[in-house]
Amino acid sequence: MPDQLEIDNLTVSFGAEGAPPVLDGVSLGVAKGEVLAIVGESGSGKSMTAMSVMKLLPRGARMKAGGIRFDGVDILGADERTMNRIRGDRVSMLFQQPKRMLDPTATVGRQVAEPLRRYAGLSRHKAADRVIELLSDVGIAEPERRAKAYAHQLSGGIAQRVMIAMALAGEPELLIADEPTTALDVTVEVQVLRLIATKRAELGMSVLFISHDLGVVSSLADRIAVMYAGRIVEVGTTDQILRQPQHPYTRSLIKCATLARELDGSLFVIPGDVSSARSITKGCRFMPRCPVVEEAHLHDSCDAEEPPLSGCANGQVSRCWATIETRRSA
Numbered sequence: 019m020p021d022q023l024e025i026d027n028l029t030v031s032f033g034a035e036g037a038p039p040v041l042d043g044v045s046l047g048v049a050k051g052e053v054l055a056i057v058g059e060s061g062s063g064k065s066m067t068a069m070s071v072m073k074l075l076p077r078g079a080r081m082k083a084g085g086i087r088f089d090g091v092d093i094l095g096a097d098e099r100t101m102n103r104i105r106g107d108r109v110s111m112l113f114q115q116p117k118r119m120l121d122p123t124a125t126v127g128r129q130v131a132e133p134l135r136r137y138a139g140l141s142r143h144k145a146a147d148r149v150i151e152l153l154s155d156v157g158i159a160e161p162e163r164r165a166k167a168y169a170h171q172l173s174g175g176i177a178q179r180v181m182i183a184m185a186l187a188g189e190p191e192l193l194i195a196d197e198p199t200t201a202l203d204v205t206v207e208v209q210v211l212r213l214i215a216t217k218r219a220e221l222g223m224s225v226l227f228i229s230h231d232l233g234v235v236s237s238l239a240d241r242i243a244v245m246y247a248g249r250i251v252e253v254g255t256t257d258q259i260l261r262q263p264q265h266p267y268t269r270s271l272i273k274c275a276t277l278a279r280e281l282d283g284s285l286f287v288i289p290g291d292v293s294s295a296r297s298i299t300k301g302c303r304f305m306p307r308c309p310v311v312e313e314a315h316l317h318d319s320c321d322a323e324e325p326p327l328s329g330c331a332n333g334q335v336s337r338c339w340a341t342i343e344t345r346r347s348a
């Protein structure tokens with residue numbers, strides 16, 4: 019059965035012709051009911067991937083190649099009417115700054131009711147009742163009182179619960195969550211992650227979850243895709259990625275993750291800078307920061323040619339010459 023969401027060789031650029039793409043040949047699939055996390059440092063292309071699925075790329079972005087299909091619908095070829103229906107009904111999105119996403123001039127109740135009236139065609143009265151059910155369903159105490167509140171009267175955690183209520187109002191088939199807990203403190207973050215996991219199980223929806231932190235996604239994701247400088251560098255089940263990471267970048271991200279920090283109390287930062295990596299057109303983009311290139315004596319290979327995404331028998335794939343060498347000699 020084909021995946022519910024299929025991203026195939028997606029390439030996106032900004033600026034002058036010939037500028038290095040911000041997404042370079044990204045291919046990913048999300049099966050129905052699956053949680054796929056995309057993880058990588060800031061600037062790796064996670065949000066661009068998510069916005070491409072919603073066909074909401076910023077002005078100036080050029081899609082150069084590739085295709086996206088959602089439940090068989092060609093997203094890139096779809097007209098605005100089809101896209102509005104998909105966005106309003108079948109695919110919902112959660113963002114990092116929930117308070118900024120809410121309209122400061124309208125009550126919570128009015129904002130949650132809006133999609134119910136517009137897409138589900140509920141009467142004002144029925145929508146108001148449904149709003150209270152939805153707010154209560156996402157764990158908001160005193161939903162009648164909260165429905166009358168404005169965004170500035172909510173904590174970050176309650177605002178994100180309101181956004182989740184809005185996102186789930188139409189019972190979407192796919193939820194795209196772009197760093198939805200980054201602005202929240204740790205206790206609230208855990209609650210929101212649990213809420214997303216519960217709702218995913220209840221509704222049987224798929225989730226594309228974006229984060230810079232492997233620790234955050236470890237409890238929620240079925241599979242993890244690791245991105246670096248516009249490229250997918252590793253994909254595997256959550257267990258494979260956390261227990262047997264193949265790519266040195268994934269191993270560095272594991273060291274950076276909150277879970278690892280909590281265990282040994284130290285903060286790890288990957289040495290070097292990601293900013294120029296996209297303009298590396300010949301060799302491995304991670305090579306200037308790679309901790310294994312010297313010890314594996316692979317400098318020439320890594321410098322000469324970008325490694326392909328290549329797989330183990332268990333389905334895990336990664337883009338690293340050292341891993342390919344190890345597999346070859348095993």
Ligand SMILES: Nc1ncnc2c1ncn2[C@@H]1O[C@H](COP(=O)(O)OP(=O)(O)OP(=O)(O)O)[C@@H](O)[C@H]1O
Pocket residue numbers: 032040058059060061062063064065066067076077078230
């Ligand atoms: N409007 C824009 N104009 C030009 N370049 C952009 C624009 N938006 C994003 N980019 C480029 O695309 C790259 C990928 O951005 P993206 O937002 O997808 O990264 P990300 O992995 O989601 O990081 P973050 O967590 O910081 O959002 C950025 O490094 C930036 O250089």
